[in-house]
Amino acid sequence: MTALVGVTLTLSALALSLAFYAHFANEARTSLKTLIAPFAALDAQAAIAKARAFGDDRVRISVIDQNGTVLFDGAISAETLANHADRKEFIAAQKNGAGESKRFSDTLKEETYYYAIRLSDGSVARAATTVGSVFVAFARSLPTIIGVAAAIAALSFIMAGSLAKRIVEPINKIDIASRFAAPYKELIPFARTIAEQRERIERELAENAKLTQMRREFSANVSHELKTPLTSIYGYAEMLCGDMVKKGDRREFYAKIKDEAARLIALIEDIIKISELDEGKGSESFELVDLKEIALEAIGALSFKAKESAIALGAEGEGVIRGSRSMIFEAFYNLLDNAIKYNKPKGTVKLKIALKDEYVVVCVSDSGIGIPKEAQSRVFERFYRVDKSRSKKTGGTGLGLAIVKHIALFHNGTIEIKSKEGEGTDVILVFNAPQICSGKQHIFSPYPRRLCHSARSRRIYSLKPSRRLNSKSSYPRRLVSKLKSQKSFAIAVWFAICFFENGYDS
Numbered sequence: 001m002t003a004l005v006g007v008t009l010t011l012s013a014l015a016l017s018l019a020f021y022a023h024f025a026n027e028a029r030t031s032l033k034t035l036i037a038p039f040a041a042l043d044a045q046a047a048i049a050k051a052r053a054f055g056d057d058r059v060r061i062s063v064i065d066q067n068g069t070v071l072f073d074g075a076i077s078a079e080t081l082a083n084h085a086d087r088k089e090f091i092a093a094q095k096n097g098a099g100e101s102k103r104f105s106d107t108l109k110e111e112t113y114y115y116a117i118r119l120s121d122g123s124v125a126r127a128a129t130t131v132g133s134v135f136v137a138f139a140r141s142l143p144t145i146i147g148v149a150a151a152i153a154a155l156s157f158i159m160a161g162s163l164a165k166r167i168v169e170p171i172n173k174i175d176i177a178s179r180f181a182a183p184y185k186e187l188i189p190f191a192r193t194i195a196e197q198r199e200r201i202e203r204e205l206a207e208n209a210k211l212t213q214m215r216r217e218f219s220a221n222v223s224h225e226l227k228t229p230l231t232s233i234y235g236y237a238e239m240l241c242g243d244m245v246k247k248g249d250r251r252e253f254y255a256k257i258k259d260e261a262a263r264l265i266a267l268i269e270d271i272i273k274i275s276e277l278d279e280g281k282g283s284e285s286f287e288l289v290d291l292k293e294i295a296l297e298a299i300g301a302l303s304f305k306a307k308e309s310a311i312a313l314g315a316e317g318e319g320v321i322r323g324s325r326s327m328i329f330e331a332f333y334n335l336l337d338n339a340i341k342y343n344k345p346k347g348t349v350k351l352k353i354a355l356k357d358e359y360v361v362v363c364v365s366d367s368g369i370g371i372p373k374e375a376q377s378r379v380f381e382r383f384y385r386v387d388k389s390r391s392k393k394t395g396g397t398g399l400g401l402a403i404v405k406h407i408a409l410f411h412n413g414t415i416e417i418k419s420k421e422g423e424g425t426d427v428i429l430v431f432n433a434p435q436i437c438s439g440k441q442h443i444f445s446p447y448p449r450r451l452c453h454s455a456r457s458r459r460i461y462s463l464k465p466s467r468r469l470n471s472k473s474s475y476p477r478r479l480v481s482k483l484k485s486q487k488s489f490a491i492a493v494w495f496a497i498c499f500f501e502n503g504y505d506s
Contacts, residue, residue: 028113028129029113031059032059032113032115032129033115036061036116036117036127039117040125042119042125043123044119044121047063047125048071048072051063051074052072059074059129060075060127060129061074061126061127062074062084062125062126062128063119063124063125063126064090064123066094067083068083068087068090070084089116090124093126099115100116101113102114110130111131112130114126115128170183229260229264232257233257236256236260240253240254267399270399270400271399277403277407277410286323286324287323287325289321289322289325289328290318290320291318291328292318294328294332295315296315298332298333298351299313299336301333302333302337309340309345309347310346311339311343311349312347312349313340313349314348316353317352317353318353319355320433320434321360321431322434323411324410327410328407328411331408335364338400338427340366342425343366343368344369347368348367349366352365360431362428362431363428363429364426365424365425366424367424368424369422370420370422370424370425371386380402380404382402383399383402412431412432413430413432414429415428415429415430416428
């Protein structure tokens with residue numbers, strides 16, 4: 001900044017020096033003409049007398065005869081001067097009556113202006129004055145220039161520092177950790193970018209915190225849920241091994257151990273299943289699935305359980321989606337099983353399939369005990385039970401609806417629940433229908449719809465399912481691996497109990 005100011009001032013001074021030099025040179029020339037003009041009417045002797053009487057040291061007057069011999073010089077003895085017949089101003093004056101010229105002195109670094117006029121007797125009177133060169137003028141002004149430049153530089157430095165401080169002060173007061181208004185309109189894009197990045201970071205931190213909390217809750221819930229049946233199995237086995245149970249009561253103890261082992265197996269299977277859904281496994285087995293057929297299969301598998309409680313099961317409607325047959329069966333089975341468990345004696349359970357616009361809607365409704373309003377938003381959470389005592393009696397793991405929700409999401413579907421306490425519950429699954437285009441005819445597919453523009457070819461238009469529903473699975477891999485080994489242990493226990501129950505005591 002200072003260097004720029006210095007260069008600017010130097011160039012300005014040089015330009016001013018040139019301008020002033022031109023002005024002073026022109027003034028000198030004009031003054032010489034005015035001064036020597038009265039000599040034109042005089043002869044040589046009168047001119048010499050007038051020149052001697054001239055008292056201005058800045059102007060040098062010379063009188064030269066017709067042959068170029070210097071008769072008089074106001075600065076130097078005439079006898080020492082060379083003949084001036086070859087001087088330009090002398091020649092011009094002899095020829096035209098007046099002449100002028102300028103010559104530069106390398107020694108003095110000055111220019112001398114000459115103006116000559118012809119006298120009445122043919123002689124020539126000449127006046128001369130010197131003007132310092134432009135470089136001399138510039139050199140003389142240089143100290144002033146340096147002083148002014150230094151003053152301006154110092155003033156600029158002080159003003160720039162003060163101005164920069166005033167500009168930067170509002171910026172320094174900005175707290176990017178909180179919301180802030182841009183102090184200048186030029187900073188509005190910056191403030192907007194910071195706000196977006198902060199929101200993104202806060203969202204990620206919240207998601208990570210939620211994920212961490214989910215992992216902790218999962219580990220705690222799994223530990224608790226596994227501990228309960230294992231503790232019971234251990235307790236019953238310890239009593240049997242210590243001969244603390246009468247022989248006639250042993251069958252009852254074996255049955256309890258078997259039930260707890262079965263509960264443990266079901267729990268482990270559900271945990272592994274929901275973990276696999278989180279990992280996005282199973283998409284390779286997608287196919288066109290007849291929902292009515294699967295509904296009837298699930299009803300057949302639960303018919304005995306429904307008959308025990310005098311529950312009427314039924315399915316109506318038809319629909320086809322593209323998906324995993326085993327997953328859809330699992331979802332229907334869990335929904336129907338829940339509807340039976342939490343129903344009233346001689347109640348009803350219906351699975352309805354309907355086509356609405358370009359969606360396939362599945363509704364499982366029951367006439368059961370219903371779900372309290374405050375619990376409806378939590379029923380799809382893992383291990384959540386509305387009635388814990390009833391759930392334990394019916395052998396529920398607390399993962400059934402969570403698995404159904406994951407299956408629905410895995411098929412790009414949605415799930416919602418409508419329930420009124422004491423009147424019953426409706427669980428509604430909505431899937432995108434498959435769209436097979438052939439001219440103007442349409443069949444249905446599971447994924448977001450795409451328009452078909454080809455009337456000649458018959459194609460299925462669908463989007464591939466996501467490889468992973470949640471890339472940050474909430475299930476610790478080591479824990480799931482251990483659960484698989486515990487499942488084998490539970491199955492071994494179950495078979496051992498069956499053997500003892502049927503053979504050891506007979």
